[in-house]
Amino acid sequence: MTSSLRREPRQARSRAMVERIVDAARAVLAAEGYDAFSTNRVAAAAGVSPGSLYQYFPDKTALVDVLARQWVDRMSDDVAGALLAHVDAEAPDLLRSAATALLDAVERDPLMLRIVWLELPGARNVAARDALERRVRDVLTTYLRLRHPATAERADRLAWVLVLTAQQLTVRFVLDPDPPLTREQLVDELVAVSAGVLGVPGVPD
Amino acid sequence: MTSSLRREPRQARSRAMVERIVDAARAVLAAEGYDAFSTNRVAAAAGVSPGSLYQYFPDKTALVDVLARQWVDRMSDDVAGALLAHVDAEAPDLLRSAATALLDAVERDPLMLRIVWLELPGARNVAARDALERRVRDVLTTYLRLRHPATAERADRLAWVLVLTAQQLTVRFVLDPDPPLTREQLVDELVAVSAGVLGVPGVPD
Amino acid sequence: MTSSLRREPRQARSRAMVERIVDAARAVLAAEGYDAFSTNRVAAAAGVSPGSLYQYFPDKTALVDVLARQWVDRMSDDVAGALLAHVDAEAPDLLRSAATALLDAVERDPLMLRIVWLELPGARNVAARDALERRVRDVLTTYLRLRHPATAERADRLAWVLVLTAQQLTVRFVLDPDPPLTREQLVDELVAVSAGVLGVPGVPD
Amino acid sequence: MTSSLRREPRQARSRAMVERIVDAARAVLAAEGYDAFSTNRVAAAAGVSPGSLYQYFPDKTALVDVLARQWVDRMSDDVAGALLAHVDAEAPDLLRSAATALLDAVERDPLMLRIVWLELPGARNVAARDALERRVRDVLTTYLRLRHPATAERADRLAWVLVLTAQQLTVRFVLDPDPPLTREQLVDELVAVSAGVLGVPGVPD
DNA sequence: AATGAATGAGGCTTCATTCAT
DNA sequence: AATGAATGAAGCCTCATTCAT
Numbered sequence: 001m002t003s004s005l006r007r008e009p010r011q012a013r014s015r016a017m018v019e020r021i022v023d024a025a026r027a028v029l030a031a032e033g034y035d036a037f038s039t040n041r042v043a044a045a046a047g048v049s050p051g052s053l054y055q056y057f058p059d060k061t062a063l064v065d066v067l068a069r070q071w072v073d074r075m076s077d078d079v080a081g082a083l084l085a086h087v088d089a090e091a092p093d094l095l096r097s098a099a100t101a102l103l104d105a106v107e108r109d110p111l112m113l114r115i116v117w118l119e120l121p122g123a124r125n126v127a128a129r130d131a132l133e134r135r136v137r138d139v140l141t142t143y144l145r146l147r148h149p150a151t152a153e154r155a156d157r158l159a160w161v162l163v164l165t166a167q168q169l170t171v172r173f174v175l176d177p178d179p180p181l182t183r184e185q186l187v188d189e190l191v192a193v194s195a196g197v198l199g200v201p202g203v204p205d
Numbered sequence: 206m207t208s209s210l211r212r213e214p215r216q217a218r219s220r221a222m223v224e225r226i227v228d229a230a231r232a233v234l235a236a237e238g239y240d241a242f243s244t245n246r247v248a249a250a251a252g253v254s255p256g257s258l259y260q261y262f263p264d265k266t267a268l269v270d271v272l273a274r275q276w277v278d279r280m281s282d283d284v285a286g287a288l289l290a291h292v293d294a295e296a297p298d299l300l301r302s303a304a305t306a307l308l309d310a311v312e313r314d315p316l317m318l319r320i321v322w323l324e325l326p327g328a329r330n331v332a333a334r335d336a337l338e339r340r341v342r343d344v345l346t347t348y349l350r351l352r353h354p355a356t357a358e359r360a361d362r363l364a365w366v367l368v369l370t371a372q373q374l375t376v377r378f379v380l381d382p383d384p385p386l387t388r389e390q391l392v393d394e395l396v397a398v399s400a401g402v403l404g405v406p407g408v409p410d
Numbered sequence: 411m412t413s414s415l416r417r418e419p420r421q422a423r424s425r426a427m428v429e430r431i432v433d434a435a436r437a438v439l440a441a442e443g444y445d446a447f448s449t450n451r452v453a454a455a456a457g458v459s460p461g462s463l464y465q466y467f468p469d470k471t472a473l474v475d476v477l478a479r480q481w482v483d484r485m486s487d488d489v490a491g492a493l494l495a496h497v498d499a500e501a502p503d504l505l506r507s508a509a510t511a512l513l514d515a516v517e518r519d520p521l522m523l524r525i526v527w528l529e530l531p532g533a534r535n536v537a538a539r540d541a542l543e544r545r546v547r548d549v550l551t552t553y554l555r556l557r558h559p560a561t562a563e564r565a566d567r568l569a570w571v572l573v574l575t576a577q578q579l580t581v582r583f584v585l586d587p588d589p590p591l592t593r594e595q596l597v598d599e600l601v602a603v604s605a606g607v608l609g610v611p612g613v614p615d
Numbered sequence: 616m617t618s619s620l621r622r623e624p625r626q627a628r629s630r631a632m633v634e635r636i637v638d639a640a641r642a643v644l645a646a647e648g649y650d651a652f653s654t655n656r657v658a659a660a661a662g663v664s665p666g667s668l669y670q671y672f673p674d675k676t677a678l679v680d681v682l683a684r685q686w687v688d689r690m691s692d693d694v695a696g697a698l699l700a701h702v703d704a705e706a707p708d709l710l711r712s713a714a715t716a717l718l719d720a721v722e723r724d725p726l727m728l729r730i731v732w733l734e735l736p737g738a739r740n741v742a743a744r745d746a747l748e749r750r751v752r753d754v755l756t757t758y759l760r761l762r763h764p765a766t767a768e769r770a771d772r773l774a775w776v777l778v779l780t781a782q783q784l785t786v787r788f789v790l791d792p793d794p795p796l797t798r799e800q801l802v803d804e805l806v807a808v809s810a811g812v813l814g815v816p817g818v819p820d
Numbered sequence: 821a822a823t824g825a826a827t828g829a830g831g832c833t834t835c836a837t838t839c840a841t
Numbered sequence: 842a843a844t845g846a847a848t849g850a851a852g853c854c855t856c857a858t859t860c861a862t
Contacts, residue, residue, distance in 0.1 A: 443738055444736060444738070445736075527737065528737040528738045528741060529736075529737065529738055530737070531649065531736060531737075532732065532733040532734065532735075532736075532737055533648060533649070533733045533734055536733065564800075566795045566796075567795055567796040567800055567804060568804075570794065570795050570796065571784060571804045571808070574783050574784055574787055575780045575783065575784065575808070577783075578779050578780065578782075578783035579776060579779055579780065582779055589775070590771040590772055590775050591771075591772040591775065595769075595772055599772060599773075599776045599812065602811060602812050603776070603780070603808055603811060603812055605811065606807060606808060606810065606811010606812060607804065607807050607808055607811060
């Protein structure tokens with residue numbers, strides 16, 4: 001009786017627990033790598049008992065998946081949003097704005113980027129990464145079909161090429177300890193690549 | 206004479222063991238993923254005792270490293286060789302030849318490609334992959350300085366961009382179960398990207 | 411009330427586990443020697459899983475150390491207590507009482523005596539044995555300085571000699587399968603040795 | 616034919632091998648302790664193949680036994696010889712000479728002393744140590760019966776006491792890193808103990 | 821819902837020993 | 842006699858997971 005009054009509503013408690021666990025998982029991965037990422041270790045870091053972890057995650061892999069999915073979802077929203085925001089601009093500006101926005105998104109959480117890209121076992125997170133790529137590609141394909149009818153027939157291929165290229169260059173720019181170009185130069189190169197492939201003028205000269 | 210026929214000399218036996226183990230390691234990784242990659246599992250797959258594995262590899266990680274290193278070394282040779290082989294060609298042909306050669310190299314051993322790219326723990330093999338990238342970038346940088354003096358000052362950046370892009374597109378083309386372009390189309394796009402970035406005519410039109 | 415009957419509280423459970431493990435460790439050592447003293451063997455003998463052992467002991471050596479330390483501590487208390495209890499007696503009685511008390515202490519747990527003296531790897535338990543000797547020597551040195559001022563200047567040496575001698579004779583008396591003297595005769599000899607070294611009359615004749 | 620001439624006679628070769636192995640075993644024990652004492656390690660240290668070791672020792676334990684036995688035999692000879700050499704002397708001199716000779720013997724090979732006393736698993740070498748004690752006790756008992764008829768009836772007990780005491784004190788004097796008495800003082804105490812127990816004047820006063 | 825003691829399969833590695841040469 | 846590659850049982854220990862409370 002009395003004790004039931006002291007408690008937080010169920011939802012809130014669960015949410016708190018899940019968050020503590022997920023945060024701890026991130027922290028452990030970031031600080032000690034995937035080798036130290038044991039359920040016991042995470043539970044300890046979360047100040048929670050190992051058993052509790054299994055009330056919210058059926059599996060160790062489920063926890064990993066949530067981590068990846070969370071990151072992918074936010075990244076996905078960021079990137080898609082950025083693209084949509086600039087969809088009206090004219091070509092040269094568009095490319096530059098889009099490139100900048102993409103880089104912003106990738107730079108937003110370098111810690112998780114490193115975790116998802118380097119720490120998590122690749123095979124298990126291809127699915128999550130694929131979802132991200134697919135979504136962005138769809139947006140881009142649509143855009144290309146509408147605004148660059150000239151490239152319509154190869155819109156699919158172009159989207160695939162552009163998304164993979166932009167992803168690779170931005171991710172590596174953030175992860176590499178000492179990339180051989182500045183942020184601005186990277187944007188320039190991204191624009192150049194896109195413009196070249198699209199057959200539009202990259203830089204207003 | 207006669208005795209040499211009874212058994213292989215010592216060297217050959219060791220080589221045979223190492224090969225059996227490395228082959229088994231590859232097979233286990235390919236068939237069951239890194240999670241099943243235990244020393245006992247590998248030894249069993251090699252038809253060898255667990256102890257024998259440790260006569261040739263100090264560590265489980267040493268075995269992984271050999272796997273990665275082997276692949277990286279061959280890939281490295283293939284790619285660098287391919288670039289050097291076409292270094293005299295004129296621009297449009299050069300790009301097309303180089304792109305084709307690169308794709309050939311990447312396609313040569315899809316099994317190991319998948320293993321190195323998706324199965325092995327990222328953090329542990331960044332070093333190996335970096336070595337590969339670095340080597341190819343050096344070749345490319347040199348080439349650009351000599352043959353494209355116009356781009357000399359940004360040769361470093363260009364090489365970084367081109368290597369990462371070409372790597373990403375070819376690797377993904379091979380690994381993705383259903384890429385949205387054909388081999389020829391990929392080559393076309395690679396040429397287009399490179400030409401665009403380099404400011405040379407990509408396709409003779 | 412009712413719930414407390416169902417199970418022991420947490421503390422008691424842990425204590426029970428530790429005790430089961432330590433008892434099993436003793437049993438294994440006594441029955442099968444240090445060679446059979448493996449963590450798995452001990453766990454099995456304790457009716458406990460190998461993992462449980464590591465919830466209470468960080469190491470195999472920690473278990474060994476606890477065993478040695480337990481015995482040394484009790485022995486230490488017994489012997490020091492015995493000496494202090496007789497510190498007021500007059501010389502001849504004192505020696506006899508002390509010798510008897512010492513022998514009592516050594517005889518108290520012949521099983522552990524055998525384990526600590528013969529089964530445990532010497533090098534690893536010298537520290538524990540040393541602590542015991544040191545403590546007894548300190549008591550004895552103090553006693554000698556106060557009650558045998560004549561020997562004050564060589565109190566250190568005498569204590570070293572007497573402690574080592576008494577230890578050796580009592581321990582060997584207990585451990586040797588067929589010692590050539592009776593318990594009473596051993597006490598007599600201990601008194602004789604001590605009296606001789608101290609320069610006091612040993613047996614009132 | 617020709618090759619048989621190049622060879623050393625069989626005996627000599629075996630002896631050389633056995634010696635190399637035993638020496639290596641000693642070295643390994645002295646330098647790295649019993650934990651590092653593996654047959655492979657010893658073979659390597661001896662510059663010999665693991666297989667060869669098994670041509671001369673059926674077992675790992677056999678090697679350990681030889682080590683212990685060798686030491687015990689020499690020690691045995693030394694001590695017994697020393698006692699016999701002084702058997703004619705008169706009491707006070709005798710005790711002093713014997714004590715000195717015993718100490719000489721124990722000090723002769725401190726490395727092996729440490730190995731036998733602290734490194735080797737106790738239980739396995741009790742036999743060897745017992746043999747040593749028994750032999751010395753026999754000599755001493757005989758001496759006591761002949762020269763100290765007064766103590767004849769307790770000669771057995773006395774020999775047991777004296778041998779164990781002298782052994783303990785001398786061994787510990789050599790092994791302890793910082794014993795609280797000098798060599799001369801130890802001899803004095805040994806004489807005092809013996810004299811006290813025997814009921815003879817220890818120091819000519 | 822939360823706990824945390826307990827589990828036990830299994831991972832990595834060592835090492836005494838064998839045996840074909 | 843000597844070799845040394847090969848063995849494989851077994852040792853220590855971890856960790857994902859369960860379950861009684």
